[in-house]
Structures are given as structure tokens and as C-alpha cells.
Amino acid sequence: MGILCQSCKNAEATVHVTDIAPSNGEKRERHLCEGCAEEEGITMKQHEPINTILAKFVEQKVGGSAEEAAKLTCPKCGVSFREFRANGLLGCRHDYEVFAEYITPLIERAHGGATQHAGKVPRRMGSDRGKQTDILRLKRRLSEAVEKEDYETAAAVRDELKVLQGDGN
Amino acid sequence: MEIDDLTRRTGEWLRGEGPSSKVVISSRIRLARNFEAYPFLSRADETARREMYRALTDRITETDLGQDCLVVNIDEVEPLDRQLMVERHLISKQHADGEGCRGVVVSADETRALMIHEEDHLRIQCLRSGLQLETLWQEVDRIDDLLEERVEYAYDEKFGYLTACPTNVGTGIRVSVMLHLPGLKMTNEVERLLRAARDMRLAVRGLFGEGTDALGDFFQISNQATLGKSEAEIIDEFGNEVIPKLVEYELNAREMLANERTYQLDDRIWRAYGTLCHARTIGTDETLFLLSHLRLGVQMNRFKLVDLATINQLFLLTQRAHLQKINGGPMDGEKRSIARAELLRQRLGSSN
Numbered sequence: 001m002g003i004l005c006q007s008c009k010n011a012e013a014t015v016h017v018t019d020i021a022p023s024n025g026e027k028r029e030r031h032l033c034e035g036c037a038e039e040e041g042i043t044m045k046q047h048e049p050i051n052t053i054l055a056k057f058v059e060q061k062v063g064g065s066a067e068e069a070a071k072l073t074c075p076k077c078g079v080s081f082r083e084f085r086a087n088g089l090l091g092c093r094h095d096y097e098v099f100a101e102y103i104t105p106l107i108e109r110a111h112g113g114a115t116q117h118a119g120k121v122p123r124r125m126g127s128d129r130g131k132q133t134d135i136l137r138l139k140r141r142l143s144e145a146v147e148k149e150d151y152e153t154a155a156a157v158r159d160e161l162k163v164l165q166g167d168g169n
Numbered sequence: 170m171e172i173d174d175l176t177r178r179t180g181e182w183l184r185g186e187g188p189s190s191k192v193v194i195s196s197r198i199r200l201a202r203n204f205e206a207y208p209f210l211s212r213a214d215e216t217a218r219r220e221m222y223r224a225l226t227d228r229i230t231e232t233d234l235g236q237d238c239l240v241v242n243i244d245e246v247e248p249l250d251r252q253l254m255v256e257r258h259l260i261s262k263q264h265a266d267g268e269g270c271r272g273v274v275v276s277a278d279e280t281r282a283l284m285i286h287e288e289d290h291l292r293i294q295c296l297r298s299g300l301q302l303e304t305l306w307q308e309v310d311r312i313d314d315l316l317e318e319r320v321e322y323a324y325d326e327k328f329g330y331l332t333a334c335p336t337n338v339g340t341g342i343r344v345s346v347m348l349h350l351p352g353l354k355m356t357n358e359v360e361r362l363l364r365a366a367r368d369m370r371l372a373v374r375g376l377f378g379e380g381t382d383a384l385g386d387f388f389q390i391s392n393q394a395t396l397g398k399s400e401a402e403i404i405d406e407f408g409n410e411v412i413p414k415l416v417e418y419e420l421n422a423r424e425m426l427a428n429e430r431t432y433q434l435d436d437r438i439w440r441a442y443g444t445l446c447h448a449r450t451i452g453t454d455e456t457l458f459l460l461s462h463l464r465l466g467v468q469m470n471r472f473k474l475v476d477l478a479t480i481n482q483l484f485l486l487t488q489r490a491h492l493q494k495i496n497g498g499p500m501d502g503e504k505r506s507i508a509r510a511e512l513l514r515q516r517l518g519s520s521n
Binding site: 016089103107112116120121122124125130137139143165 | 203205208209210211212288303306307310313314317318321322323324325326327328329330331333334335336338339340342356357358360361370393394395396397398399400401402404405409
């Protein structure tokens with residue numbers, strides 16, 4: 001066995017941290033086991049599966065009405081909210097409407113508060129072909145201009161970007 | 170093109186070229202799309218799956234995407250071939266292990282792999298070595314446009330492209346970059362940085378995607394949020410802000426090691442070379458770990474006995490399925506470890 005965890009002195013230290021004091025730059029090495037490192041928020045468990053997050057989330061958010069929600073079933077595909085909760089997968093596009101009340105807060109949480117699409121639109125819904133590519137090119141030109149401190153070009157590019165991003169979104 | 174042709178080449182993601190390739194191994198962009206007219210896969214029966222599979226392979230191959238491509242019906246190929254495609258990053262592990270009619274259409278240069286019936290009906294993915302997100306977006310966007318003319322996608326004005334799992338809804342885009350961070354690992358800074366990445370709502374995974382551990386100092390970083398931002402915003406933030414910073418930190422760490430911990434650094438590199446040249450039996454994890462140190466040595470110009478192309482090739486050829494393929498068929502773990510050690514001794518130019 002290697003070094004013992006300095007915190008619990010119980011398990012092998014597998015996480016090694018060097019803290020640098022911002023005041024004097026002094027270094028301090030610490031050796032922790034997986035569990036203690038996680039507790040201190042230094043490491044995180046590998047990616048929690050979506051259904052665990054879902055299950056937890058539904059319990060907190062829906063609370064008392066969880067049982068009611070679980071009974072909801074999509075008339076088109078037959079998927080119940082209970083099934084969705086178990087595996088994180090919807091049965092068809094209509095589930096987004098049928099479960100809207102419960103799914104919208106979930107989507108909001110998964111996407112940093114967003115509930116409205118802001119990207120590409122299929123051509124049959126209106127034409128924005130190549131728009132994202134243009135925006136991307138302009139964004140690169142903008143950061144290049146800022147890097148070179150060419151603020152005149154930067155301002156011009158920023159205006160172009162505004163026009164492009166303004167319509168349709 | 171046949172699956173067996175693949176083993177003779179390095180594969181795009183390990184070519185070791187492209188912008189920032191000292192640290193960025195490869196970049197990938199994928200889009201998740203579903204048919205408007207069919208239920209998602211968890212509710213699609215085998216007949217529906219076959220219809221969609223047929224429609225998608227037909228529509229794809231009638232365009233220029235069909236030129237010299239490889240169409241693989243995954244349900245019909247050997248487990249070894251499935252694993253081979255996972256190792257080449259053409260399909261996900263989930264897709265290899267899945268059930269029912271499913272497939273992948275791969276371009277001859279392996280920069281495109283369109284997965285049919287993974288978690289969604291269609292997943293368009295493009296892959297390139299180095300940091301090349303803008304080029305990748307242009308390719309993915311073009312393929313999406315081509316197919317959108319032929320297939321009606323499930324789309325909603327509020328939630329955008331509808332996906333089987335609500336975590337992919339909106340743009341359906343996943344931007345991933347594979348980083349090689351041995352410097353940050355040796356200076357014990359990697360965990361802290363990855364935690365910062367997670368705080369920025371980025372996912373950190375291992376060499377072979379979802380559910381795999383970071384091995385041999387390789388980390389795959391990708392966006393999690395797909396709704397509320399445009400594709401351009403997501404790509405721009407990722408490729409022009411997040412990744413360049415991580416690359417800079419890694420290069421600083423390498424410089425610090427070279428200046429202040431020269432002996433420890435060289436010791437790691439040469440010990441790796443020593444073990445790889447002399448081992449008689451060796452597992453995949455240890456191989457990756459040691460090849461990672463060798464790659465660092467070559468990238469830092471401290472080790473010149475082996476070239477980068479050889480190392481990149483070995484990363485792939487020492488993987489489970491590749492090793493069995495070049496040795497002519499299935500082998501058990503012990504035999505594989507022996508064959509792996511033999512291959513390494515041969516390729517690294519030592520006859521000892």
C-alpha cells in the first residue's frame with residue numbers, strides 16, 4: 001500500500017493535491033483517498049447516470065404529486081411517466097407535450113435554465129441555411145480582431161453579428 | 170470498403186496532426202436527429218426499426234456521402250468487429266452493445282460516421298485529429314442539410330430538435346475534444362482543472378466515451394447543455410475559450426516540468442520506454458499509461474528513438490479488438506497480453 005489518506009488515515013491516498021497559497025505562493029501537498037477527496041469536492045464521481053438524476057429530481061420537485069405524475073401515460077406511444085423516470089428515455093415526440101408539466105422544469109435544469117431553442121431551424125420551418133456557419137466565422141474574426149487590438153474591425157464585425165443573430169432567433 | 174480494411178490504417182482520430190495537436194488528440198461534433206413520423210426507439214418495434222434503417226441508408230447513400238462508404242449492419246457483424254469500431258471511435262460502446270436492427274455508415278477516410286438507431290434514430294458525427302471545430306461544424310451542418318431535404322425530422326419551435334432523452338433536446342449537438350494532459354497529471358493539477366470544467370457544465374469522460382475512465386492521461390471534454398444557445402455559440406465558447414485555456418495550462422505544466430523537474434520527467438519517459446521494450450506480458454491499461462509518457466517525451470523533443478506516428482499507431486493496435494484482428498482471431502486475456510508485449514517489442518525497435 002502507498003501513502004495513507006491524511007484525512008481519514010484509513011485508506012490509501014490516490015488523490016494528490018498541491019495547494020498554493022495566493023498570499024505568498026507557498027505550496028502545500030496533501031494526499032487523500034477517493035472518498036475524502038470527493039467529500040471535499042476535489043474530485044467528483046464519474047458522471048451520474050441520467051435516470052438517477054431524474055429519479056432524485058422528480059422526487060424533490062414533484063413531491064406529493066409524484067404518484068399522480070407516475071400514472072400519466074402518452075396516448076400515442078403508451079409510455080408512462082414511470083417508465084421515463086426509470087430509464088430517462090421518452091417514447092415519442094408527443095411525450096414532450098403530454099409530460100410537459102413535469103418535463104419542462106427538468107429540461108430547464110439540464111440546460112442551465114434554458115427552455116427555448118435558439119439554434120438551427122429546419123429549412124421547411126424557414127430558411128436559415130448556413131447561418132450558424134456565418135456566425136461562427138464572424139465570432140472567430142471578432143476574437144482575432146480583439147486579440148490584435150484592432151477595435152475598428154472588432155466593432156464592424158460585432159455589428160454584422162448583431163444583424164445575423166437578431167433575426168429569427 | 171470492408172471492415173477488415175480498417176485495421177490496416179491508423180484512423181483519423183489518432184493521426185496526430187491538426188491545430189494544437191501537442192495537446193488536442195482529436196475533436197468530434199455530433200447531431201442527434203429523429204424522424205417526425207416514427208416513435209423514438211424505445212417504442213419502435215422491429216418493423217419500424219427496419220423501415221427507418223432502410224430509409225436512412227438509402228437516403229444517405231444516394232447522396233455524395235455514399236461514395237466509397239462502409240455500411241455496417243451492426244446486428245449482423247461479429248462482436249470483435251463491433252469492438253474494433255468502438256476502438257476507432259466510429260461507434261459508441263452503447264451502440265456496439267445494443268440490440269435489434271442498427272447500423273453505421275462510415276466514410277472511407279473515417280472522418281464521418283452516421284450511427285443509425287443508437288439512442289436516437291440518427292446521430293451524425295464527424296471526427297478530425299487536432300482542434301478543428303469550425304471545419305467539423307461545416308461538415309456536420311452540410312450532412313444535416315442534405316438529409317433534411319430527404320427526411321422529415323422531429324422538430325418543435327420551443328424545444329428544437331426532439332430527442333429520445335431530454336438532455337439532448339434543442340440543437341442536439343455534442344462537441345467533444347480529446348485531450349492528452351500528462352503534464353497536468355504529473356503536477357497534480359488535473360483534478361482541479363477537470364472540476365473547474367465540470368463547474369462550467371462540461372462533461373469529462375475517458376478515452377472511449379460515456380462510462381469509461383480516463384486512462385493514460387487522456388480526457389474527453391464535451392458540452393452538456395444543448396438548449397438555449399445556438400450551435401455557433403456552443404462551438405465558439407468551447408473551441409475559442411475553454412479548450413485553448415486547457416491547452417495553455419498543459420503546455421505551461423510541461424515547461425515547468427522540463428525546467429524544474431528534469432530528472433523526474435526524463436525518468437518517467439525512459440522507464441516507460443524500458444518497460445514497453447522489454448515486457449513479456451502487458452495489459453491495455455498499463456500500455457496506455459506508458460505510451461502516454463512516451464508520447465509526452467516525443468512531443469517535448471526529449472525522446473527521439475521512436476516517431477510520433479508509431480506511437481499513435483500503437484495506441485490503437487494494442488487495443489483488445491485490434492490486437493486480435495491482426496493476430497487472426499479471438500484470443501483470451503492471457504494470450505492477448507503476451508501478443509501485446511510482442512507487438513510492442515517489435516514496433517519499438519528492440520529485439521531484446
